[in-house]
Amino acid sequence: MPRMSSTSIATPRPLIRGRFLVFAGIFLVALGLRSAATAVSPILLTIEKDIHFDALSIGLLGMLAPFTFAVFGALAPFMARRIGLEWSIIVAASAIGLGELLRALSHDTGSFLAWSFVSMAGTGAANVILPPLVKKFFPDRIGGMSTIYLFLAVLGSVIPAYLAAPLAAGADWRMSIATWGYIAVLALVPWVLQIIRERGRASVFASINDPGVTRRVWTSPTSWAITTSFAIAAVNCYVMWAWLPVMLQERIGMSEADTGVMLAFYTFMSVLTSLFGPLFITRLKSMAPLIVVGMVVIISGTLGLWLIPATATWLWVALSGLGMIFFTIPLVLINLRTSGPAGAVALSGMTQGVGYLIGALGPLTVGFIHSFSRDWTLDYVFLIGSALAGIFPLILLHRRVMVDVPREKAGRGQGAHSPEG
Known part of the structure; x- marks a missing residue:
């Protein structure tokens, strides 16, 4: 094969x-x-x-x-x-x-x-x-x-x-x-x-x-922007899976059965981002619009669960679930921002290795904050702060950059997109 x-135009086939x-x-x-x-x-x-x-x-x-x-x-x-x-x-x-x-x-x-x-x-x-x-x-x-x-x-x-x-x-x-x-x-x-x-x-x-590809990927600001997006999703996802039922039970007295339904609804909304997200991502030149949407829905959902959790709870959970577009963006960009399998495997390992490590700290951080403060306020502030980290990928993912293409190769006309490194 x-x-x-x-970097070239691939003609679709069956x-x-x-x-x-x-x-x-x-x-x-x-x-x-x-x-x-x-x-x-x-x-x-x-x-x-x-x-x-x-x-x-x-x-x-x-x-x-x-x-x-x-x-x-x-x-x-x-x-x-x-x-x-x-x-x-x-x-x-x-x-x-x-x-x-x-x-x-x-x-x-x-x-x-x-x-x-x-x-x-x-x-x-x-x-x-x-x-x-x-x-x-x-x-x-x-x-x-x-x-x-x-x-x-x-x-x-x-x-x-x-x-x-x-x-x-x-x-x-x-x-x-x-x-x-x-x-x-x-x-x-x-x-x-x-x-x-x-x-x-x-x-x-x-x-x-190609070890040179790995070095270029790991030193690329765009790679770190993609990794940041994945980490934002991992933090919010693991926190919601671990703590959403507890939050709803303690704050509004929701039953265990109903919190289970809410958690399933959260997961369902994240499914929608994986189902429709790639179709938008592959057509957009800039990821900025989707990143803004991701930040807005996570922050809105978190504010709703914080300030008025008993009112339209399903809406705040739905918005939080749609924030998992931050998962879909990097998983698609792994292929769109690399020129071949070598770059894709390097970027995939970086994005998911670092992203999951940061995500694993999310539930632990929320648990530590809650045990220290005996209140959920600072935990919601933490979740909002994690969403605001999307400003970094918002700035860098507005243009198409191939993270594994050396600058000199692109200078000879072998890359249709902007290179790094």
Whole structure:
């Protein structure tokens, strides 16, 4: 397959003609991507009948997702440069599937946590590898493919949470957890077939093994603006998932069932940003309008939950959920602001590694502030302040900049967009 650069105009061709295996592989990996992080909490009390979880182990389980997403997201580019994108996604999907299936067989806390770690480590790596795969195989369909895989990733986090309890009630908790592991195992099939199909052709390793690209990406102000956008979303998302039910219960006396509905509604609104966001992002020359919208809806939603939480609660939750456009923007720009898979994998690792690390600190910060102040005021101020950090990407993402193109190459006319570095 000839390599197509985003600096040139890629003529769209039929979506899956000649690339059905890759499409199926991305589809299945995206669908099973987040199940390890969402399939346990709804049935934790059921699991505790067989495996004892103390407060420390529950806390560790809750921290595994952001921690592993950050660490293994940062490490994924090194693996991709070493063994290539296709083999990297096979390793990541294997870890997801193996971890899910073996933690379903666990009989003690230690093994359950260990296999959860393995599964979420695979998720962290796959998070980073998926965007460059879209860049490599679908350079003419970045908007459409980004919509598909982002929507499936969100859907794959909602469905396990929704079906975990019914599956556990109908069979047992082990089958409930193992079900999602089978999806990751199934995802291996098209990727293995793709490797066999490509055997003997030009090696993929050389196409992404360029240390100079990594340096240019990490020293690019635009890369840091993209990372900041992702971090804003991660902070707000993890805070809402961890603390929104508690906030509503304490401040307006909302029942546990109703706070669960509100949290599901928040997630649904974030799904809309992944479904429609890429279509706008790929058509806009400047990200400034979407960033302004993201800042406005997060700040408006936070102010509503702070000042009048009992009035139109659903509206404030909806606005906060729409703020997850800050997630969609960087995940699409990973492909739009790089000239090839090497730049995409470097930017993806940077954005998600740093972004998830900062996001993991969000719930901890809110918890610390609340325990210190015994009030929610400063927590809402913290969330508003995090949204105002969007001023940085607002300034830098108003023009198209290729973060992995050296200035001298662009000077010779090999880049249609502005370079950095």
